[in-house]
Amino acid sequence: MKFVSWNVNGIRACVKKGFLYYFKEQDADIFCLQETKLQAGQIELDLPGYYQYWNYAERKGYSGTAVFTKQKPLHVTYGLEEDVIEPEGRIITLEFEKYFVVTVYTPNSKRDLARLAERLEWEDRMLAYVQELDSRKPVVLCGDLNVAHQEIDLKNYKTNRGNSGFTTEEREKMTTFLNTGFVDSFRYLYPERTEAYSWWSYMNKVRERNIGWRIDYFIVSERWKNRINKAEIHAETLGSDHCPVYLSLDTE
Incomplete structure (x- = not known):
């Protein structure tokens, strides 16, 4: 099975920058988006052979x-609790016969960390949710998790320590997870690979110089780790301030 996850930072803008070319080229079995930035009826994507689910x-x-x-899928849910409206559209869960797929756009704790407490509460709820799924079937979780877990996951770790996305609290939540x-x-296959990033600031020449962060992930239930065939970061793919990440996984 081929999976792709991409924070498109506005799907309408991304389509104008070549999204459909990349989508068709990858021919993924499951393709997940974050930060779509639209409402129902604002875009109609012609994707033959695909079921579409939007939150x-x-x-x-x-x-x-x-x-x-x-x-x-056998079943699709939106948000962390099926009967509770999640107003920011951050989670979609697909249940298949042998596994779950969860795509998530984790809240940013904000530059001044004004949303850090809310973010940490979110992390606790998210972990409980995914653990419950995992107790039933293996889970493939993907998306923009808005955290660089280790120092190796961002270019300037010394100057960014304590900043949004690289606070001790956020990193510890990822470790706990x-x-x-x-x-x-990605780290399972490449524990020491450097210069591997999935997000770059729009500031001048930052992406060209690869001054980035790895904040987009595919996370898999540990009992399926030996089924991971490939984990890639498609940094050459433009269209957003994030690039797509890719996973090849044996789900049979």
Whole structure:
């Protein structure tokens, strides 16, 4: 199975920058988006052979997620609790016969860390949610998790220590998550690879100089770690301030 995850930072803008070319080229079985930034009816994507699932934020032009899948899921849920409206459209869960797929756009704790407490609460709820899924079937979780877990995951770790996305608290939450039975697929295959980033500031020449952060992930239930075939970061793919990340996984 081929999986792709991409924070497109506005799907309408990304389509104008070549999204559909990349989408068709990858021919993924499951393709997940974060930060779609639209409401129902604002775009119609012609994706033959794919079922489309969208979770829109109530606020216009903000957040949002989507999943395109060749195989129809048994069940689809939106948010962390099926009967509770999640106004920012940050999570979609697809249940298949043998596993779950969860795509998530984790809240940013903000430059001044004004949203850090809320973010940490989110992390606790997210972990409990995914653990419950994992107790039933293996989980493939992907998306923009808005944290560089280790020093190796961003270019300037010394000057960014304590900043949003690289606070001790956020990094510890990721460590806790992984220690409860999950694997960061990229680091599982490439524990020491440097210069591997998935997000770059729009500031002048930053991407060209590869001054980036790795904040986009595929995380897999630990009991499936030996099924991971490939984990890639497609840094050459433009269209957003993030690039797509890719996972090849044996799900049979």
